[in-house]
Amino acid sequence: MPGSLLPSAEEAYSSPDAQGFFGPYGGTFVPETVMPALEELARAFEDAQADASFSAELDALLADYVGRPSPLYQADRLASEVGLGTVWLKREDLNPPGAPTIINTIGQCLPAKRMGKRRVIAETGAGQHGVATATTAALMGLECSIFMGTEDIRRQALNVYKMRLLGAEVVPISDGTGTLADAVTAALRHWVERVEDTFYVLGSAVGPHPYPLIVRHFQKVIGEEAIAQLRAKGADMPDAVVACVGGGSNAIGIFYPFLRDVPADRRPLLVGAEAAGLGLETDKHGAALTKGTPGVLHGFYSYLLQDEAGNPKEAYSISAGLDYPGVGPEHSYLKDTGLVRYEAVTDREALDAFALLARTEGIIPAIESAHALAMLPRLAAELGPEASVLVNVSGRGDKDMDIVREAGLGG
Amino acid sequence: MAAEQQVRLGADGAGARAASAISAAFQRGRPALIVYLMAGYPDPPTSLTSLVAAAEGGADLIELGVPYGDPVADGPVIADAARVACAREGGFGLTETIDLAAKLRSALGAGAPPIVLMTYLNPLMRLGLAAAAERMRGAGIAGVIVPDMPVEAARPWLAASHGLDTVFLAAPTSTPERLQALAKASSGFVYCVSTLGVTGERDRLADGVRELVARLRAVTDLPVAVGFGISTPSQAAEVADLADGVIVGSAVVRRQADPEAVHAFVTALAEAVHGSGSALPSAPQAP
Ligand SMILES: Cc1ncc(COP(=O)(O)O)c(C=O)c1O
Secondary structure, three states: OHHHHHHOOOHOOOOOOOOEEEEEEEOOOHHHHHHHHHHHHHHHHHHHHHHHHHHHHHHHHHHHHHHOOOOOOEEEHHHHHHHEEEEEEEHHOOOOOOOOOHHHHHHHHHHHHHOOEEEEEEEEEEEEHHHHHHHHHHOOEEEEEEEEEEEHHHHHHHHHHHHOOOOOOEEEOOOOOOOOHHHHHHHHHHHHHHOEEEEEEEOOOOOOOOOHHHHHHHOOOHHHHHHHHHHOOOOOOOOOOEOOOOOOOHHHHHHHHHHHOOOOHHHOOOEEEEEEHHHOOOOOOOHHHHHHHHEEEEEEEEEEEEEOOOEEOOOOOOHHHHHEOOOOHHHHHHHHHOEEEEEEEEEHHHHHHHHHHHHHHHHOHHHHEEEEHHHHHHHHHHHOOOOEEEEEEOOEHHHHHHHHHOOOOOO | OHHHHHOOOOOHHHHOOOOOOHEEEOOOOHHHHHHHHEOOOHHHHHHHHHHHHHHOOOOOOEEEEOOOOOOOOOOHHHHHHHHHHHOOOOOHHHHHOOOOOOOOHHHHHOOOOOOOEEOOHHHHHHOOHHHHHHHHHHHOOOOEHHHOOOOOHHHHHHHOOOEEEEEOEEEOOOOOHHHOOOHHHHHEEEEEEEEOOOOOOOOOOOHHHHHHHHHHOOOOOOOEEEOOOOOHHHHHHHHOOOOOOOEEOOHHHHOOOOOHHHHHHHHHHHHHHHHOOOOOOOOOOOO
């Protein structure tokens, strides 16, 4: 990192602790059966980090297979449309499977192979993580099963087809609402049964320790590249950085380098956009940070949409990737400490932003990413017409054509 | 906080404590039968009748399941029962389950078997660990099993739950260090998970059970009870030959809507379990 961006010692951001706690959030709350596997995973991850041949293999795949770095694009027509001075788009929509989770799946599958696992499983909501896992399994010759809710199978049919083409088995989960949370539970259950030969490739910055740390470790390349690209273009530090938050992997990927490497007085405002669904005043949303209370779900302690008895509530969002009642533990910590601000964006606002990006820049984003884009008019009102904002475009919209057509876009 | 002094992870842990109601259930000179039922399923009155039937059928210990919306350690029978109980008008959760336990104890009087709650961690946290423990003590509950609370995550609960036993689960995958730590932190008994995977009936007993029981015996004097997958009296008898206790869940919950069927099934299980035995026979042997 360039000298001016190095933090002073007291500013260094150093979560989580050795037990995987970010402040009070995170930890490991899972059945004993999988505890030894998590310990083994933590060790394998440490070994991999210490091993130069691992990072060489990863870097080569990221450059030659994924095509990184992803571009940083200055979207001037969009900026003038929303009333900002500059809008930077980090083009994660250009990753081959359509989202940056491919970095994470390659990062996890390499050590999985070294651990001698021949089979991988994953949960998926929007199908992006499922496609990325299936892609990586094909690349590395691993057997692959993807757990996906039946409602998500319906609304993300294109991705289901892709996973099957890539040789993965798609396991339909009809429990609950048939969405992401149900798929995670089913994958965890299955993992308990097959822990000896199966590696669980978790798709977001959620789950028991060490998953949130591992996911951040691989996704942080997004923010590292963005900082380097801004410097190379001679651009100023942006006034704000925005990402959508489902479980929180793309968001932590772009935020973390700004938290770790940029001193607080030069750090942009960091803003996470959750799903407000049909509105925060309804119970049809996925805004765990804005409307939830801390609790344990899927093996970690974090803000959670839950009822009086501690049962997880059903989340809702037009976007399958943000339709989750919890959120990664690091985001809960970042919310409480004020290091990141979280706001919620409705289905309607996301659809408008989706249409706007398509018309002004010729880029069709994922409906998840459209939640981050929908923050731009709000930030323009807050920061003024000269301000510059960096947006993580976390995926592309091919998978969402049916959804936006049903919602009346492009009429 | 006074409760802090009660943290039981030290070397002088559970073994040094006074015998609890739970350990007493294992000290009748025969293997103990532990019967799991889901509170509030299929409806609260029927679940109470089935609980009474299980006690009268010969259960030495009742494991009372708390309905929870994300039962990650449970197979379809128990998960479905939890879903039905949770979905009741007004909800049925931890507080209702504790109240049900109090009702069971007053229905059965002095001869009531001890009750251990099987609850996931989040309902405990939602109620507040100290408040949950207080309410359980008030209802005469003897202890808890928390399947998603591994031993390293248990400190806050152990600090808040004096007077209640906490039973930890040991799995076939547990390393020697983990077995030692979880046995040390356990009180009442140690729950030996017979197989990888979730609760549910299985055709045959998993191969590794005998070995896991032996590994546990090497690190603890607490009773060892085996659960997960035991579905018939003959499987129960097989387990009773090698462990101090036999836990039957899904096979009972499947019958729970019919208290008479519960009574008949538990009676058959009790005969099978009490009649076999790794434990010493209760009647003195002729010299
Ligand atoms: C394109 C896209 N963006 C964002 C998300 C949300 O996940 P996360 O918050 O982990 O980045 C998803 C999830 O599927 C996605 O597909």
